Amino acid sequence: MDKNISILLVGNPQTTLPVIKGLLNQLGLNNIEKESDGVVALRKMNEASYGLIIAEWEVESMRGIDLLKEVRAAGHDVLFMMVAEECILQDVLEAKEAGVNNLIVKPFNAGTFKDKLTRTLGIPV
DSSP: OOTTOOEEEESOTTTHHHHHHHHHHHTTOOOEEEESBHHHHHHHHHHSOOSEEEEESSOBTSOHHHHHHHHHHTTOOOEEEEEESSOOHHHHHHHHHHTOSEEEESSOOHHHHHHHHHHHHTSOO
């Protein structure tokens, strides 16, 4: 696995992002940018190349699911994980239809995160 994969984290900078960044760092993944604003994240997507985006369902100025839809509509072939507060079937179906690669529901532990990441990347980390 390319430990230099460029990752964009989009979500709450006080809670979710530090936890996910810490888990990624433990797995040897350190090429990480963080963003709390969905609109800014979309702009970054159009200016840089990322191998993976991990976005919360609810973020500032644009829902994570809408960010996913915009990314896919722009033709970006980037791996995309969504982080949701709860698992509602309608949300899961909407995410799958929009082209999400994987969905993880909070709260989660390090083992669950690693499993979801492994499945998303398609290789063990």
